[in-house]
Amino acid sequence: MVISSLLRRRSRMIVALLAVAIGATILSGLITIYYDIPRQMGQEFRSYGANLVIVPSGNEATISMDTVKKAAAYLPAENLIGLAPYRYQTVKINEQPFMAAGTDLAEAQKTSPYWFVSGRWPESEGEALIGQEVSNVIRLLPGSLFTITGTDAKGAAFEREFTVSGVVQTGGTEEAFIFMSLPDFESMMDESGKVDAAECSISASGETLAEIAEKISANVPGVSPRLVKRVTESEGAVLTKLQALVYLVTVIVLLLTMICVATTMMAVVAERRREIGLRKALGAANRSIVFEFLGEGAFLGGLGGVFGAVFGFVFAQEVSVRVFSRSITFQPLLIPVTLVASVAVTALACLIPVRSATDVDPAIVLRGE
Amino acid sequence: MDLLELRDISKIYGTLKALQNINLTIKQGEWLAIMGPSGSGKTTMMNIIGCMDKPSAGSVILDGQTISRESAKNLTAIRRDKIGLIFQQFHLINYLTAVENVMVAQYYHSMPDEKEALLALERVGLANRAKHLPSQLSGGEQQRVCIARALINYPMLILADEPTGNLDETNEGIVLEIFRQLHREGSTIIVVTHDPEVAEEAQRTVVLEHGRIAHIHPHGSHPHGGGHDHHHHAEETEVPA
Numbered sequence: 001m002v003i004s005s006l007l008r009r010r011s012r013m014i015v016a017l018l019a020v021a022i023g024a025t026i027l028s029g030l031i032t033i034y035y036d037i038p039r040q041m042g043q044e045f046r047s048y049g050a051n052l053v054i055v056p057s058g059n060e061a062t063i064s065m066d067t068v069k070k071a072a073a074y075l076p077a078e079n080l081i082g083l084a085p086y087r088y089q090t091v092k093i094n095e096q097p098f099m100a101a102g103t104d105l106a107e108a109q110k111t112s113p114y115w116f117v118s119g120r121w122p123e124s125e126g127e128a129l130i131g132q133e134v135s136n137v138i139r140l141l142p143g144s145l146f147t148i149t150g151t152d153a154k155g156a157a158f159e160r161e162f163t164v165s166g167v168v169q170t171g172g173t174e175e176a177f178i179f180m181s182l183p184d185f186e187s188m189m190d191e192s193g194k195v196d197a198a199e200c201s202i203s204a205s206g207e208t209l210a211e212i213a214e215k216i217s218a219n220v221p222g223v224s225p226r227l228v229k230r231v232t233e234s235e236g237a238v239l240t241k242l243q244a245l246v247y248l249v250t251v252i253v254l255l256l257t258m259i260c261v262a263t264t265m266m267a268v269v270a271e272r273r274r275e276i277g278l279r280k281a282l283g284a285a286n287r288s289i290v291f292e293f294l295g296e297g298a299f300l301g302g303l304g305g306v307f308g309a310v311f312g313f314v315f316a317q318e319v320s321v322r323v324f325s326r327s328i329t330f331q332p333l334l335i336p337v338t339l340v341a342s343v344a345v346t347a348l349a350c351l352i353p354v355r356s357a358t359d360v361d362p363a364i365v366l367r368g369e
Numbered sequence: 370m371d372l373l374e375l376r377d378i379s380k381i382y383g384t385l386k387a388l389q390n391i392n393l394t395i396k397q398g399e400w401l402a403i404m405g406p407s408g409s410g411k412t413t414m415m416n417i418i419g420c421m422d423k424p425s426a427g428s429v430i431l432d433g434q435t436i437s438r439e440s441a442k443n444l445t446a447i448r449r450d451k452i453g454l455i456f457q458q459f460h461l462i463n464y465l466t467a468v469e470n471v472m473v474a475q476y477y478h479s480m481p482d483e484k485e486a487l488l489a490l491e492r493v494g495l496a497n498r499a500k501h502l503p504s505q506l507s508g509g510e511q512q513r514v515c516i517a518r519a520l521i522n523y524p525m526l527i528l529a530d531e532p533t534g535n536l537d538e539t540n541e542g543i544v545l546e547i548f549r550q551l552h553r554e555g556s557t558i559i560v561v562t563h564d565p566e567v568a569e570e571a572q573r574t575v576v577l578e579h580g581r582i583a584h585i586h587p588h589g590s591h592p593h594g595g596g597h598d599h600h601h602h603a604e605e606t607e608v609p610a
């Protein structure tokens with residue numbers, strides 16, 4: 001009887017249902033996005049380079065590779081984008097001083113995805129990637145040969161020939177560097193197993209990074225992990241702003257849904273004034289009238305909530321794919337949350353019209369108003 | 370036994386005296402008609418008797434209970450349990466079928482019971498119209514649904530405000546026949562009407578003018594056995610269900 005009575009009044013109910021369903025859809029979509037933003041943006045942000053750097057602590061000059069491995073054990077494997085160890089040494093080309101850097105080239109590409117390389121990254125022994133500044137000074141282009149001279153770790157002079165595989169632009173100090181693989185560097189310098197720093201790129205918030213750093217400095221002697229403040233802080237600020245924006249929009253959508261549902265329910269009450277009077281004349285207590293309208297509201301809210309939970313995920317997925325080019329993880333908890341929220345909002349929106357429904361005077365029925 | 374007593378009832382709207390010093394008693398099983406020009410206070414009186422309004426002064430005693438002192442909440446309960454209302458405009462809920470409209474009254478009273486509701490429709494000759502919406506029924510049929518709804522909870526008092534006001538003669542006849550039947554079964558009926566022929570059917574007619582009782586006619590020549598004789602007969606042989 002309730003269902004069929006709703007069906008026979010479907011046009012009005014469809015409007016109300018639509019309002020609730022759209023509201024619930026946007027609500028659940030926005031909440032999904034709200035909670036997915038840090039994850040999505042975290043990966044996005046990682047293109048800005050390393051956010052944690054491990055350097056020697058106190059009076060140490062270098063870190064051993066073993067220590068780096070120990071420290072790496074404290075990094076969350078699933079969120080670790082890359083870890084590139086670096087060893088630096090001043091060398092000379094044509095009697096001009098430059099900084100040579102040996103690193104794990106594959107990892108360096110991951111920690112510094114924003115580097116722009118003309119030519120390519122070194123692939124085989126004896127190849128080097130030179131910074132734009134180096135290229136300007138000594139007029140080297142990809143493919144050209146050049147000779148590095150200097151003093152190795154044992155104090156002996158060396159002279160070594162490299163091929164330029166590419167020229168790198170970074171917009172930073174790296175443009176004055178010459179990058180080569182760590183094995184090349186080590187054989188050139190006649191040493192092994194030591195690095196000056198390790199750059200890590202981790203997809204995590206500032207707080208998580210700080211916790212990781214704390215653990216490493218407490219458990220691994222000889223190293224001091226440092227957050228790259230410039231990166232983590234601006235990430236944090238952007239995240240906060242984005243989330244605040246989504247939060248604001250969510251609240252506005254909730255309010256709009258409430259207004260829409262309340263207006264519809266008010267119209268329903270106004271339309272049914274005479275019917276309410278009749279029901280009261282037939283002996284309906286105020287409580288029954290309230291139950292009836294709230295029940296109807298809750299039913300609309302529940303149904304709208306179900307639609308909302310389903311379409312909300314589709315909506316969030318769509319937004320995520322378009323904006324971040326990544327898919328979203330489904331949050332099962334969001335189904336009950338959306339349901340409860342839309343039932344609560346609809347019930348709340350029904351309160352004012354329901355109160356005016358109980359004010360209807362049964363005497364209007366005989367008066368034939 | 371007196372079912373209803375109005376003691377010195379007045380109803381005042383602002384400066385307008387809709388009812389003034391009304392005194393009236395109605396016996397169990399009586400059929401009373403109320404007549405009077407428009408604005409004379411007939412509906413106002415029905416609303417007060419029907420527990421939908423309270424008098425400004427005076428007391429109303431229904432079935433031994435002074436209802437004019439009850440709270441709105443109790444009035445609702447009394448209305449539900451003791452009164453059956455029949456309206457000139459029928460007031461059916463337009464999105465419910467005939468039988469569902471009858472069941473609404475059951476719902477607020479106790480429990481909806483479709484079988485019983487169908488029986489009530491059968492009594493007013495609408496068994497084959499039970500699943501129709503009001504818009505698919507004629508005026509006379511709608512009025513009969515309204516009557517079935519008024520009777521479904523076995524009220525001790527049936528109030529009808531212009532029940533035939535919107536009906537043609539044929540349907541008026543059908544409705545009057547139902548009233549006669551109810552009367553024979555011992556129901557107490559109060560009918561407001563403009564139609565002297567309808568009033569003629571009742572045992573007494575109260576005529577209101579400007580909110581006062583102008584006069585009361587007993588109908589000696591009652592078509593169904595005549596006034597008091599019939600009344601006693603009804604009381605002795607048939608008990609309201």
Ligand SMILES: Nc1ncnc2c1ncn2[C@@H]1O[C@H](COP(=O)(O)OP(=O)(O)OP(=O)(O)O)[C@@H](O)[C@H]1O
Pocket residue numbers: 382385387405406407408409410411412413414
């Ligand atoms: N709620 C109200 N507020 C103010 N005045 C009212 C109200 N209800 C009725 N009245 C006035 O009380 C008087 C009696 O009205 P009532 O409806 O009882 O007349 P009636 O005899 O039923 O008339 P009709 O035959 O036209 O139905 C009228 O003058 C009417 O305008």
Ligand SMILES: [Mg+2]
Pocket residue numbers: 411412413530
């Ligand atoms: Mg009237």
